[in-house]
Amino acid sequence: MFFSSDHPKHEFEESQQCKSRDAICYLCKNKVSLVEDESNAFYCCQGCGSNFHKDCLTVTYPKCHEHTLTFIRRKIPFPCDVCGQEFPDEMYGCLQCDFFVNRHCIYLPRVIKITRHSHRLSHVLRISDGDNVCGICRSLVDVGYGGYSCIDKTCNYVAHFHCIIRFNVWDGKDVEGEEVAASEADDVAPLLLVEDIDGESTWRHFSHDHDLLRVVEEQESEELCQACILPTYKTGKFLRCKECDFALHETCACLPRKMAHGLHVHPVTLHVETGDGFFICSVCNQYSCGLMSYKCNQKDCGFKMDVRCASFVEPFNHTALPHDPFYLGVDFNEYIYRCYGCRQRSRFTARCVQGSIDFDFKCLNLPGLIKYKCDDHPLTLYYDHRGHNSGWCEICEEIIEKGRIIYTCRHCFTTLHVDCILGKYPYLKCGHKIKVNGFEVEIASNNGASRPICQTCHRICQDKHVFNGKDQVCFCSVECIPSQACS
Known part of the structure; x- marks a missing residue:
């Protein structure tokens, strides 16, 4: 017989008195076995009829507490000494030490590594004074309770227990005692200096076979960075190939080959795209013709991120x-x-x-400034957080909804929808061939005097890009491109 430590009415009899074939453990929610032997024994509460595994009523786990913890069932909630939250039906206690902990905090890992922070985090029962803002939810961490703290004593990064568990920021591994993995260590630089003669440097990037020169060009051009598919002009220095039309922003060229990024729980590696000529970013859900993308190192994980999303750094x-x-x-x-x-x-x-x-x-990821053919000034990305009326779009001539992000001219008060000026596929480049379900098409600009008719939906192609297939067939969107079997 077992007694709850808080109330005599919660008296637990052994399994012989519990005849239900569908008995479920009140704590772990798993079925309890009706086999009557010591290893499968369970208990039934006479007061409320709840069933409990024997191992669920008492827990011995030295990593959390040196004494055995006993299940306590009280109607009046009280905070967990580890996380500070109240779990009235899942609390365990050590009366000898006046220590109380909820079921979820008992088995918390001692040392973890999350991709949102460069160092490992250690499980502590009391957060020390200092900058106590959680690095995940950005709210305060109570110094009277526990959490995760950076193992680097010079770093003040902390995080709530419940943020680590509840949100998708941790891969579920306890790395206590493990050596630093290769993905956490410094990686080989993607851009290497080949030679430097009279101040003119020649570089080599792993994604290209020819040598590159550093260039500064401020005049407007249609040249695009092969990584992010954005213009190279007015962005500072960029690298241009000596032998072909290949170009990279210097910032894109210096992105690391391997990184732990907060947008994914596993480390990612920079790869050269060799598939169908385009891919979909798992983060922004945008189509891209970018030469490179970051892919998850886990075999069965299909996460893929473009270089624009990978460039996000807090703050x-x-x-x-x-x-x-x-x-x-x-x-x-x-x-x-x-x-x-x-x-x-x-x-x-x-x-x-x-x-x-x-x-x-x-x-x-929207560019901060763009050029509009009907305005002499560059248009600026703008968001009115007060939700005032933003006027009407000069391209589609429709009212712009309140609180939308738009492009506007601060001099002429021109306002445009983002999709109207950039199009549905801002990161697909004209002249590039792609394959959609085995069907090859060429991306073309839709700026002619007349607009073509889509072969699939039979509507006028109104976007900035069209997709031209064989025999002069045209499609208005990627979704309208048929598979090879249907062509």
Whole structure:
């Protein structure tokens, strides 16, 4: 017979008195065995009829506490000494030490590594005084309770227990006693200096076979960076091939071959795309013709990230809200967040803590300045967090909804929808051939005097890009391109 430590009415009899064939353990929610032997014994509460595994009623786990912990069932909630949260039906206690802990905190790992931070984190029962802002949810961590703290004594990074467990930021491994993995160590540089003669440097990037020269060009051109598919002009220094039209932003060329990025729980590696000529970024859900992408190192994980999303570093200053830094949001592994800029749902967002504004990575990666043929000034990315009316779009001539992220001219008060000026596929480049389900098409600009008709949906192609197949067939979108079997 076993007695609960808080109330005499919770008296537990052994399994011989529990005849239910569908008995479920109240704590672990697993079925209890009806085989009557000591290794499978379970208990039944006479007061409420709940069933319990024998090993669930008492827990011995020295990593959490040196004494045996006993299940305590009280109607009045009280905080867990480890995390500070209240779990009235899942608390264990050591009356000898006046120590109480909820079931989830008993088996917390001692040392972990999350991709949101460069160092490992250690399980501590008391957070020390200092900068006590959780690195995941950006709210305060109570110094009277425990959490995860950086093992580097010069670093003040801390995180809540429940943030580590609840949100998709940890790979589930306890790395206590393990050596630092290769993915956590410094990696080979992607850009190497070949020679430097009279101040003119020649470089070699792992993604290209020819030598590259560092160039500074401020005049407008149509040259695109092969990694991010954005213009090379007005972006500082970039690298241009001596023998062909290959070009890379210097920032794109210096991205590490391997990294642990907060957007994914596993380390990722920079790969050269060799498939169908384009890919879909798992973060921003955008099509890209970029030469390189970051792929997860895990064999069965299909995560793939373009270099624009991989360039996100906390705190991030967005052009539309330059005075309010953004931090990575939390991930519930579901599309539950709605972007304030485009009103679309997304798993991956960044949050402006001051204004509680969430932007998805499609809006975060938008260029800050663009050129519009009907305006002499560059248009600036703008977001009105007060939700005032933003006017009407001069391209589609429709009203722009309140609180949308837009492009505007501060001199002429021109306003444009983002999709109207950039198009549906801003990172697909004209003249590039791609394969969709085995069907090859060429991406072309849709700026002619007349607009073609889509072969599949029979509508006028209105986007900035069209997809030309064999025999002069044309498609308005990637979704309209048939498979090879249907062509």
